[in-house]
């Protein structure tokens with residue numbers, strides 16, 4: 001907890017007639033500044049921490065070298081006025097995770113940020129946290145220039161690399177995303193700034209930038225759509241474009257903390273099904289079981305409902321799966337492949353749902369005998385009609 005008497009709030013004048021916004025905080029004992037810690041940023045960081053914990057452990061145990069690349073590293077520090085605490089940004093989270101998993105010696109961190117003051121601040125935060133600066137390559141460049149130089153290097157020196165791409169706007173070139181994903185064992189956590197895109201979508205000078213974001217001009221047809229359909233269309237189009245080269249792509253919707261309106265989508269882009277499944281678990285575990293942050297409509301954990309959301313999710317999924325596959329035989333791996341990034345269900349919901357189908361709706365063939373654990377190669381035969389258990393004759 002920080003001593004509130006040592007904390008200073010600095011404001012910036014926003015547009016006319018609007019009240020000034022908080023720009024940053026300073027604290028007498030720190031030689032760096034901090035940004036306001038908003039609720040959705042906190043969730044983003046918790047998810048990043050949880051996911052990297054698994055990614056670093058798995059990839060670090062199998063490889064002699066792994067990389068973390070942060071294209072928009074930020075200033076490194078946040079102040080949370082709800083609990084009066086100081087928290088760290090994405091580059092520090094990544095390093096602390098590697099240290100806690102004892103994989104630090106195998107990791108290298110590439111931190112890019114185009115603002116001189118933010119990068120200087122970030123260095124001070126890293127020093128404050130006693131992190132080893134020799135494990136870091138700092139660059140102060142525009143993201144798109146920097147990342148393409150890094151990719152030139154990575155293509156010649158391949159190693160598993162996690163890319164954090166977290167801009168303020170939409171300055172993210174689609175062809176660069178495609179290039180990243182063409183390199184084996186890469187994955188991306190990308191902030192798709194929907195709110196920003198929507199603000200500029202009818203602004204002619206932004207057209208070239210949006211074409212670059214999408215890699216084509218198909219987005220233009222959504223300009224005139226009504227709000228909900230426009231959002232759905234633009235997000236689906238971006239996902240479909242990503243799916244042309246990325247096997248698994250799931251987007252987590254993040255609302256503004258105090259408005260029922262989308263702020264941004266966090267896209268997880270990976271070629272690895274396990275990664276996709278672990279990221280969904282990570283998100284749900286940091287967000288009361290849900291895979292979207294609903295801002296003011298977030299469920300209240302104090303108002304517990306009798307039937308847990310998981311139970312109702314599994315019930316509806318069970319029938320959905322049977323309706324889709326009745327009369328067919330599927331491998332579990334094929335079924336998981338189809339559901340994991342196209343539905344909000346976690347892998348454990350998918351497993352629970354197909355277990356509930358066993359007997360009445362489907363028959364399992366386990367590759368390993370005498371087990372009920374579902375393995376990727378297990379096959380499931382979905383009946384055309386539910387097999388009803390013969391009813392016991394009643395004597396009365």
Ligand SMILES: C[S@@+](CC[C@H](N)C(=O)[O-])C[C@H]1O[C@@H](n2cnc3c(N)ncnc32)[C@H](O)[C@@H]1O
Nearest residue numbers: 072073074089090113114115142143166167168
């Ligand atoms: C959302 S913040 C990053 C926050 C950070 N990822 C975290 O979670 O702590 C975006 C950062 O990108 C920087 N930035 C904006 N445009 C940039 C560009 N074209 N290239 C590199 N950095 C840029 C801004 O100065 C800002 O610090």
